[in-house]
Amino acid sequence: MSERKDFLRTIVADDLKAGKYDEVVTRFPPEPNGFPHIGHAKSIAINFGIARDYDGHCNLRMDDTNPTTEDTKYVEALKEAVEWLGFDWGDTVYFTSDYFPKIYDYAIQLIKMGKAYVDSLDEEEIREYRGTVTQAGKRSKYAERSVEENLDLFERMKKGEFKEGEHVLRAKIDMAAANMKMRDPLMYRIRHAHHFRTGNEWAVYPMYDFAHCLSDYIEGVSHSICTLEFENNRDVYNWVLDTLELEPPRPYQHEFARLGINYTVMSKRKLLELVQSGVVDGWDDPRLPTIAGYKRKGYTPESILTFCEQIGIAKANSMVDVSQLEFCIRDDLNTKVPRVMCVINPLKVTITNYEGSEALDASYYPDDVPKEGSRKLPFSKEIYIDREDFTEAPSKGYFRLTPEQPVRLKHAYIIECQEVIKDADGKITEIKAHYHATSKSGADTSGIKVKSAIQWVDAATAKEVEVRLYDRLFSCEAPEGVEDINPDSLKVIKSALIEPAVITDKPDERFQFEREGYFYADPVDYSDEKPVFNKIVGLKDSWGKKSKARKVTPKPQAKKVQVDGEVAPMSEAEQALFEKYQNELGLNSEVANTLARDEQLSSFYEAALSIHSTPVTLANMVSNEVARELKEKSASALKFTAEQVAELVKMIDDSTISNKIAKQVFEEMVKSGDNPAKIVEAKGLVQISDPSKIAPIIDDIIEKNPDNVAKFKAGNTKLLGFFVGQVLKATGGKANPQVVNALVAEKLQ
RNA sequence: UGGGGUAUCGCCAAGCGGUAAGGCACCAGUUUUUGGUACUGGCAUUCGGGGGUUCGAAUCCCUCUACCCCAUCCA
Numbered sequence: 159m160s161e162r163k164d165f166l167r168t169i170v171a172d173d174l175k176a177g178k179y180d181e182v183v184t185r186f187p188p189e190p191n192g193f194p195h196i197g198h199a200k201s202i203a204i205n206f207g208i209a210r211d212y213d214g215h216c217n218l219r220m221d222d223t224n225p226t227t228e229d230t231k232y233v234e235a236l237k238e239a240v241e242w243l244g245f246d247w248g249d250t251v252y253f254t255s256d257y258f259p260k261i262y263d264y265a266i267q268l269i270k271m272g273k274a275y276v277d278s279l280d281e282e283e284i285r286e287y288r289g290t291v292t293q294a295g296k297r298s299k300y301a302e303r304s305v306e307e308n309l310d311l312f313e314r315m316k317k318g319e320f321k322e323g324e325h326v327l328r329a330k331i332d333m334a335a336a337n338m339k340m341r342d343p344l345m346y347r348i349r350h351a352h353h354f355r356t357g358n359e360w361a362v363y364p365m366y367d368f369a370h371c372l373s374d375y376i377e378g379v380s381h382s383i384c385t386l387e388f389e390n391n392r393d394v395y396n397w398v399l400d401t402l403e404l405e406p407p408r409p410y411q412h413e414f415a416r417l418g419i420n421y422t423v424m425s426k427r428k429l430l431e432l433v434q435s436g437v438v439d440g441w442d443d444p445r446l447p448t449i450a451g452y453k454r455k456g457y458t459p460e461s462i463l464t465f466c467e468q469i470g471i472a473k474a475n476s477m478v479d480v481s482q483l484e485f486c487i488r489d490d491l492n493t494k495v496p497r498v499m500c501v502i503n504p505l506k507v508t509i510t511n512y513e514g515s516e517a518l519d520a521s522y523y524p525d526d527v528p529k530e531g532s533r534k535l536p537f538s539k540e541i542y543i544d545r546e547d548f549t550e551a552p553s554k555g556y557f558r559l560t561p562e563q564p565v566r567l568k569h570a571y572i573i574e575c576q577e578v579i580k581d582a583d584g585k586i587t588e589i590k591a592h593y594h595a596t597s598k599s600g601a602d603t604s605g606i607k608v609k610s611a612i613q614w615v616d617a618a619t620a621k622e623v624e625v626r627l628y629d630r631l632f633s634c635e636a637p638e639g640v641e642d643i644n645p646d647s648l649k650v651i652k653s654a655l656i657e658p659a660v661i662t663d664k665p666d667e668r669f670q671f672e673r674e675g676y677f678y679a680d681p682v683d684y685s686d687e688k689p690v691f692n693k694i695v696g697l698k699d700s701w702g703k704k705s706k707a708r709k710v711t712p713k714p715q716a717k718k719v720q721v722d723g724e725v726a727p728m729s730e731a732e733q734a735l736f737e738k739y740q741n742e743l744g745l746n747s748e749v750a751n752t753l754a755r756d757e758q759l760s761s762f763y764e765a766a767l768s769i770h771s772t773p774v775t776l777a778n779m780v781s782n783e784v785a786r787e788l789k790e791k792s793a794s795a796l797k798f799t800a801e802q803v804a805e806l807v808k809m810i811d812d813s814t815i816s817n818k819i820a821k822q823v824f825e826e827m828v829k830s831g832d833n834p835a836k837i838v839e840a841k842g843l844v845q846i847s848d849p850s851k852i853a854p855i856i857d858d859i860i861e862k863n864p865d866n867v868a869k870f871k872a873g874n875t876k877l878l879g880f881f882v883g884q885v886l887k888a889t890g891g892k893a894n895p896q897v898v899n900a901l902v903a904e905k906l907q
Numbered sequence: 908u909g910g911g912g913u914a915u916c917g918c919c920a921a922g923c924g925g926u927a928a929g930g931c932a933c934c935a936g937u938u939u940u941u942g943g944u945a946c947u948g949g950c951a952u953u954c955g956g957g958g959g960u961u962c963g964a965a966u967c968c969c970u971c972u973a974c975c976c977c978a979u980c981c982a
Binding site: 493609675 | 913925932960962972981
């Protein structure tokens with residue numbers, strides 16, 4: 159586990175430390191209604207990863223509460239994805255549908271508690287009654303039904319006596335709640351549908367809000383981790399578990415930001431659209447961000463997992479750059495896979511001064527990859543190179559073959575262009591070349607310097623293969639739909655030429671085609687007769703970038719103008735108070751404003767002021783520190799009193815304590831409600847202002863940090879704060895910061 | 908417009924009152940029989956804006972702004 163924990167792991171570690179749970183139990187709870195994508199991989203990595211890191215367990219649970227959209231083929235895909243990523247869910251895959259009887263019983267219990275009722279409004283009425291975000295809703299008249307009636311109705315709903323939509327079961331919470339999710343959420347609806355696991359046993363199915371929290375509880379989940387869009391549902395989650403008064407411990411929900419990657423889409427709906435419309439070739443199309451797609455393209459599970467680790471976990475909506483993912487797979491494959499030669503766009507080269515044939519030794523790995531292995535490379539008079547590797551009109555910095563510039567054939571000889579043969583249209587059809595017999599790779603005595611070594615294949619022995627060149631599916635960063643499809647997302651090269659060992663020896667299933675990229679033997683369409691390779695990812699190409707000389711006009715980066723909104727006007731009373739604070743008490747306008755606008759704050763301030771009057775210091779304390787506490791709690795819930803705050807301010811005024819210590823004391827007051835004098839006394843927090851006591855400490859710090867002293871003297875004045883901080887730390891915060899500051903500045907002169 | 912969230916480099920992301928981590932991308936240079944890899948160096952005087960508190964603020968307070976989520980009998 160890395161040093162720096164993400165916020166979820168911090169929560170888990172804290173809970174464990176506090177003894178809230180004996181064991182951490184997480185769960186990965188997908189709905190089996192679509193193929194998992196890399197966003198699921200992030201969730202899998204988080205849930206299984208946390209369980210692994212804290213010696214806990216992660217359940218794989220199919221959240222199958224909607225019989226109309228779910229299917230067993232998706233549960234297979236989900237299981238496969240988790241397994242492929244290398245995680246173990248133990249003996250059983252859990253299903254929410256297994257808990258239907260229990261969940262039903264909980265519903266009965268809620269009805270008996272008077273906390274749930276059968277509503278018989280129709281769909282449209284329910285929507286109307288719910289109100290809007292700014293308007294409270296109103297309760298259905300059916301909410302008045304007796305417990306007996308509700309029980310009877312619900313039982314009959316279960317038995318299938320009613321049509322779909324005739325009744326629903328709702329929690330009785332609050333139709334005026336500011337959180338729309340709390341306006342009597344639906345818990346059960348009638349569905350006369352065949353469920354892929356429970357068949358026709360049930361006529362009612364629980365809703366997410368009811369089933370999910372209970373499933374978590376039933377499984378003994380400790381941390382229920384989900385994505386941001388469920389933040390509002392957390393209130394319902396807590397309400398259900400709390401009102402049912404379940405035996406503790408119970409799970410708590412925590413949310414993180416879902417993964418977004420540019421140049422792709424991640425929503426199940428859009429993915430389904432792409433598959434069904436035939437824009438792509440199934441759920442495992444290598445252009446899709448599905449796990450199946452990445453797998454088929456040739457990504458390794460390790461690279462996906464590394465990616466998930468690299469992007470981190472946070473709560474800010476974000477869009478990760480694809481290049482981050484591409485880096486992960488390149489980085490993984492670089493040290494793993496053999497290098498071979500494949501010519502994607504062949505151009506015939508005849509070496510006119512070479513006769514016969516030979517087999518050259520060629521290592522599968524470059525020197526910097528510590529792996530063993532090699533193959534024989536047939537070589538003869540006729541070979542193929544890539545068209546890109548020859549030009550008659552080289553641009554500046556072109557390293558490859560030209561009429562004037564020789565080039566090395568990787569693992570073989572240096573050749574020189576003699577003649578360029580063209581067809582009637584002027585298209586180059588063949589190069590006649592000479593080779594240097596003394597330039598053989600590994601035994602070069604020719605002394606010829608070349609600028610690069612290119613890939614090639616022997617014409618007589620090369621195998622024809624199909625190469626599928628995949629590029630990003632969309633041409634814009636934040637695609638909306640099919641209109642943004644990249645027309646060149648797939649280029650099929652039917653007859654690329656590859657060296658024979660790749661086909662006959664099969665040293666691996668993933669390869670680096672030298673100077674091209676990483677490729678994967680397609681697991682579906684590959685056969686020895688017709689080999690097919692998928693491009694996983696290209697190599698980094700700093701030449702291609704340079705030569706294309708994309709003159710991307712630097713966008714005129716108009717600096718964002720910040721518009722300042724209107725500040726709400728003060729009421730008359732607030733205005734009067736504001737003026738009094740400013741004019742009579744001498745507070746600055748900001749502090750006066752803060753105090754005047756908040757009734758709780760101003761009355762707290764006045765109460766303290768009547769006890770001890772240094773208006774300014776006190777106002778600062780109240781408008782900053784007290785304000786923070788009053789945000790969460792009401793004045794009556796505070797442990798400390800106005801009197802105590804006045805006392806604290808007095809100690810600042812008479813220099814008994816520094817401002818810094820005052821904050822520390824205040825924190826203690828918040829927690830314990832003790833008198834400030836008592837806290838100062840108990841902890842010995844009286845400030846040290848005597849320079850003769852502080853000086854030696856400073857000397858010590860200076861001596862221990864020669865590097866920083868040098869940096870400071872070199873002009874890094876920010877380091878003053880560092881030294882002051884160190885001294886303060888050494889004195890437990892008691893040194894008078896002003897004195898320290900002056901002294902440090904003096905000593906570092 | 909009510910409620911719930913979020914803002915730190917081009918993209919992710921640490922940071923929790925005392926020197927603005929790290930990765931990707933990018934730019935230079937070294938090595939290289941892959942224009943790959945590896946290595947070295949450069950990339951935020953500043954943390955959405957404006958105020959305030961403090962010796963000291965990305966971190967505390969006030970205020971404004973922008974973006975995301977919520978009015979499915981989906982999850």
